[in-house]
Amino acid sequence: MATQVKAARLAVDIGGTFTDVVVEHQGNQTTAKVLTTPRAPEEGVLEGVTLALEQAGLAVSDVGILIHGTTLATNAIIERKGAVTTLITTEGFRDVLDIAYETRFDQYDIFLEKTAPLVPRYLRLTLPERIAVDGETLKPLDESALQALLPILDRENVEAVAIGFLHAYADGAHERRVRDILAEARPNLMITMSSEVCPEVREFERFTTATANAYVQPLMARYLTRLEAELDKRGFAGAFFLMTSGGGLTTLETAVRFPIRLVESGPAGGAILATEIARECDERQALSFDMGGTTAKICLIEDYTPETGRSFEVARQARFQKGSGLPLRIPVIEMVEIGAGGGSIAAVDAMKQITVGPNSAGSEPGPACYGRGGTAPTVTDGDVALGRIDPASFAGGKVKLDPDAALVALDQSVGQQLGLTKEMAGYGVIEMVDENMANAARVHSIERGKVIGEHTIIAFGGAAPLHASRLAEKLNIDRVIIPTNAGVGSAVGFLKAPIAYEVVRSQYMTLRDLNPESANKMLRSMHEEALAVVRAGAGDAALTENRIAFMRYMGQGHEIVIPLPNRDMTASDSVTLKETYDREYERLYGRTIPDADIEILTWAMTIGTEVGAVETLPRADAQGVASAFGERRVFDATRETFETVPLYRRKSLEPGMKISGPAILTEDETSTFVSGRFDASINHAGYIVLQRVRD
Numbered sequence: 001m002a003t004q005v006k007a008a009r010l011a012v013d014i015g016g017t018f019t020d021v022v023v024e025h026q027g028n029q030t031t032a033k034v035l036t037t038p039r040a041p042e043e044g045v046l047e048g049v050t051l052a053l054e055q056a057g058l059a060v061s062d063v064g065i066l067i068h069g070t071t072l073a074t075n076a077i078i079e080r081k082g083a084v085t086t087l088i089t090t091e092g093f094r095d096v097l098d099i100a101y102e103t104r105f106d107q108y109d110i111f112l113e114k115t116a117p118l119v120p121r122y123l124r125l126t127l128p129e130r131i132a133v134d135g136e137t138l139k140p141l142d143e144s145a146l147q148a149l150l151p152i153l154d155r156e157n158v159e160a161v162a163i164g165f166l167h168a169y170a171d172g173a174h175e176r177r178v179r180d181i182l183a184e185a186r187p188n189l190m191i192t193m194s195s196e197v198c199p200e201v202r203e204f205e206r207f208t209t210a211t212a213n214a215y216v217q218p219l220m221a222r223y224l225t226r227l228e229a230e231l232d233k234r235g236f237a238g239a240f241f242l243m244t245s246g247g248g249l250t251t252l253e254t255a256v257r258f259p260i261r262l263v264e265s266g267p268a269g270g271a272i273l274a275t276e277i278a279r280e281c282d283e284r285q286a287l288s289f290d291m292g293g294t295t296a297k298i299c300l301i302e303d304y305t306p307e308t309g310r311s312f313e314v315a316r317q318a319r320f321q322k323g324s325g326l327p328l329r330i331p332v333i334e335m336v337e338i339g340a341g342g343g344s345i346a347a348v349d350a351m352k353q354i355t356v357g358p359n360s361a362g363s364e365p366g367p368a369c370y371g372r373g374g375t376a377p378t379v380t381d382g383d384v385a386l387g388r389i390d391p392a393s394f395a396g397g398k399v400k401l402d403p404d405a406a407l408v409a410l411d412q413s414v415g416q417q418l419g420l421t422k423e424m425a426g427y428g429v430i431e432m433v434d435e436n437m438a439n440a441a442r443v444h445s446i447e448r449g450k451v452i453g454e455h456t457i458i459a460f461g462g463a464a465p466l467h468a469s470r471l472a473e474k475l476n477i478d479r480v481i482i483p484t485n486a487g488v489g490s491a492v493g494f495l496k497a498p499i500a501y502e503v504v505r506s507q508y509m510t511l512r513d514l515n516p517e518s519a520n521k522m523l524r525s526m527h528e529e530a531l532a533v534v535r536a537g538a539g540d541a542a543l544t545e546n547r548i549a550f551m552r553y554m555g556q557g558h559e560i561v562i563p564l565p566n567r568d569m570t571a572s573d574s575v576t577l578k579e580t581y582d583r584e585y586e587r588l589y590g591r592t593i594p595d596a597d598i599e600i601l602t603w604a605m606t607i608g609t610e611v612g613a614v615e616t617l618p619r620a621d622a623q624g625v626a627s628a629f630g631e632r633r634v635f636d637a638t639r640e641t642f643e644t645v646p647l648y649r650r651k652s653l654e655p656g657m658k659i660s661g662p663a664i665l666t667e668d669e670t671s672t673f674v675s676g677r678f679d680a681s682i683n684h685a686g687y688i689v690l691q692r693v694r695d
Contacts, residue, residue: 008056008063011494012045013266014070017293017343017363018395018462020488020669021048023056023063024495030056031488033395033462033669035363041072042227046234061235067494069243069265071294072223073216077118077263077314077326082215083159083190087124087207088149088178090166094124096207105323115326117208118215123156125149127165127178133508135171146181153186162214164194164207169506172199190217197258198329200602201506205311205329212314212328213260220259224252241499241537243269245312246331248500248608251536261330263314264337266490267297271306271333273493274458277483279304280685287441287455288335289471290489291464293342293380294360298441299335300450301458307334307448310504310550310604331502331606336444340436342380342463343367346410346429348417356433368409369401377413377425379433379463381406385426387634387642388466388664388673395462396668427637434467438474453477460489465672469661469690473677480678480690487669499541500608501533510554511578511598516569522603523547523569530607541609550602551581553593559601560584623656626682632664634673653682661693 008025014036021032032052037044045068053059076082089096097117106112127146130139153161161182163175172195179191194210228240242255245264255262267290274288278301288299288306299306312332313325339358343366346356356379361367365374369384369391383389384406391401407422415425445452453476459468460483468480485492503526509515527545534543545566550559562581565573582592628646636643648659650667658681659665661674665688674680678690 008058009065009067009495010049010052010063011067011269011491012049012069013269013488013491013494014041014045014068014072015266015292015294015490016071016075016360017341017366019044019048020491021045021052022485022488022491022495023052023058025056025058025062028056029485029492031485031491031669033488034398035366038362038364041070041223042230045227046230059235060231061237063236064238065241066231066236066238067241067243067249067497068227069269069490069494070262071266072262073220073259074263074314076216076219077212080118081219082118083218084157085119085123085160085162085211085215086153086156086158087119087162087164087211088146089124089126089164089207090130091126091128093166093203094121094126096203097124097211100204101323103323115324118211118326119162123158125152129165129174131165131167131171131174133167133170135167137171137173141174141177143177143181146178147185150185153189158189159218160190160192160214162192162194162207162210164203164210166203168193168195169199169201169206172196190214190221192217197260199505200329201508202329205327208326209260209329212326213258216259217256220262221256224256228252239537243494243497244331244500245333246308246500246502246606247272247306247333247497248502248606249494249497249537250499250501250533253536254501254533260328263328263330264312264332264335267299267335267337268333269490269493269497270297270460271299271301271335271493272497273460273483273489274299275301275304275306276493276496277458277481277687278456281456281481281683281687283456283458283479283481285450285455287452287457287475287477289437289441289457289459289464289468290461291341291437291459291467292461292490293463294339294344294362295337296340296437296440296461296464297335297337298437298444299333300445300448300455302450308332309334329504331504331604336440338436338440340379340433340440342378342383344379344433345376346378346382346414346432347376348414352418354414354418354428354432356429356436367406369403369406370399371402371405375409377406377409377429379429381409382426382429382433383463383466385410385423385635386430387632387645389671390632390647390666393666393668421640423635424637424640427635430467430470431637434470434474437467438471441471441475456481458483460486462487462670464489465665465670465688467673469673469675469678472690472692473675478692478694481683482672482688482690484686485669486672487667498608498611499534499538500606501530502604502606503530504602504604506602507600509600511574511581511600514569514571514574514577516571516573519569519603523605526603526605527607530605534607534609538609543607544610546606548604549577549600550604551577551598551600553585553596554599560588564603623654624658626653626657626659628663634662634664650688653686653688655682655684655686657682661690
């Protein structure tokens, strides 16, 4: 596609239930929310794009940049709907995926089930070869043995191959040779090399990342190719970017090669949006709360920066337990994600307790109130039963809701099981999902040594504004901010993301024996790789560069992140890096280890476009009390009866206006429920600010 610059920018976020679209043109944003079409995701995308552009008075040909994020790769891994994949590895190492860390994520669960590898054992094939930790060839690659594997690939109808040799991060020559032979012999195979997708030490994580990339690559390549072709037919000739899990944008070509980097692309956009809002509102400690139709995502933002990491677990067997999923070594924005969305299914377990999620009704068939064949009660059914959602205007009126169907589902699956009225059954579902999210936020903050009550919630996503005030109550948080176009918040965040790419390499050395020449050679290679990806999308735009190293005291098992200078390394850097490391280690752990040598295991470099400065918003002048346009009866669980609550149209609210809770603020993509413990006001940017009323 050409990359000519045009006026309009378009963002698309595919979720498990809804597909969100935002068009930005001449300073204005137009949004659309449509049901996701799981069997052919591009159909929902094209429907949403058409709708949003029509509302904006634009054509597809007017779009200069399209930015896309999706959960398709994540869902394919969780639901095991990827390609038939083979792992070709070093002789004697086929069971690395089963051995894993040689630990149990729950020491005392005798019925514990680990997440099964994406590649079954019979599809893990081996070759005689061996590279040493320093890159020296100990055993040459046996190419004749590779020829003997070809009939197995044919017999098993293999679509994708992951190549993962021991110590390939030090020298990927054997992996590249296997790739070349396979590409010539079986040109239709999609091939992933661990030395490309994850060139780092620790073979288990490297192999799982390589197999996951291969597993989703055919699916993602077909989808992205179909979407690109359909957009071309409609006259799109702009630049096509994909959101990555690390919060940057990458090109379509790179996304097809490394689709595993798209795993958390949607949530990453939400974290970027929350970060910018934190800057605008001068909130140094913020909690990003993104609740959509399928999941809820929570991310801590400290000093206007979201926490980032180098690993992520997908398909966890246990909700909050580390080690219960498949580890992926990719750049990510750190967050906790749980099955708590509008479509999360509620039930009563054997102990007569209400459970919510992680299973979701999705968009097909959807919650019972959608009238699309779903019969199981969901969180959305609970909100409808409590009167918090207007059935006629849900999703901008595109999805008509049936309150009676919601009540029937709640009664049959929850109320009759526990002897509750339909409304109290709905309240029980809502209270449980809110507690699940609160518990996830508590655990996430405690693990990072943060006090959750000192943060401000920034809530967005189709369901978050409905649940934000109750979540704040549970977490003892006083302030909640709900931005403009909150219902499509992640897509809005895409439009604020930089074009960026991170390259990682493992090269072992100690600070005492620092080899600047070797380090500089590697760093220059990393710079060239990252620059090529970024320039493909950014053109001649000004760029930033960030270098870091993962270092540890000799003999330790885990590393900490230390910044590196953006220049060639010199011998004197061994002294300054040791001082920097000791300071950071003491900050984290309260002590240092005198005279211990320090090891560098991994180096990382990120190149990206500059992020524009964000000005802190001035306080809005008081404009008095807003006027309600109507009222609705909302269930009050403390009295077990309905009370009349005023309704306000968000688009008619001006900065400075104040609203006392309880109240409901409606807009096309979501509604904000203000509980009686909060008052609402509109700030200078038009954001809703909920402030706790203290007795």
